[in-house]
Amino acid sequence: MQPYHLIYQSQWMAPMDAAALDGLLHQCRIYNQRHDITGVLLHTPEGRFLQVLEGARATVRHLYYHGILSDARHHHCQVLGEGSWPQRSFAAWSMGFRHAQPHDLRTLLGEAAPNNLGLLTRPYPRPQLLGLVMDFIANDRIPTWQEQ
Template identity: 60%
Template sequence: MDLHHLIYQSQALGDFNEPALAALLRRGRAHNQEHNISGVLLHTADGRFLQVLEGPKTAVRHLYYHVILSDTRHFHCQVISEGPCAQRSFADWTMGCRLAQAADLRTLLGEAPANTLGLAHRPYPRPQLLARLEHFVAQGPIETGQEHPLDSQLTRHR
């Protein structure tokens, strides 16, 4: 199998609350399990997403370019890094999820603060970015499966 990583970021279009996130995780995990895809999703309160997808190249590319890009719940989708890899970084998760702060994502991506005259940032190379993401995810609570508080909140909101 030709193992492939794709890391992207996007911005939610409108309010993306906890029940919406729980539903996204439930559907995404089912899809990813069926297609041998693993990874992690970081989400901020202001609706920003950063996701790592890893698995067979055709499955990962199809998911991003044909499913994620056509999802009207977000915009400004941007691939940060993509390419072959020797091993999975998040092999145990069909889609782990970690809530983050906007500042966390800026730090992870090496973005310049907003007040630096709009100078463009240079993303970290994929191995370095993956290492930073692995470290960040390991430092806080990660939601990895069906027994997550967001899932029970979705049930309560029905």
């Protein structure tokens, strides 16, 4: 069975210090290990998240639609892309993590102007966005050909 990817962005409701972020990552990694979910989370200083979740379709969708969306600490959740993929892109990580800057997310999402909720509205197609996230992780930055 091919793994399923779901890529989303959201905004955290309250400021998150390093201890709270570490606690969240620990909790997510335990859950993901138990449910065979892998992926990566990008987090900006102002509390924006961009996350790739991958695993069995029903498991990934359940986590997003019944876990993340129902978590009152998240708001303005937006799915950027989802679907089957030939292999896991982050198979070694129950929850990889990288700090990002707001301009990193703007570049990853195609330099789109924010909508009235402050979210970027015109992301690349899922395969291209997934490739850009993988490059960001591998190089710890956006590839130079994507920088403006």
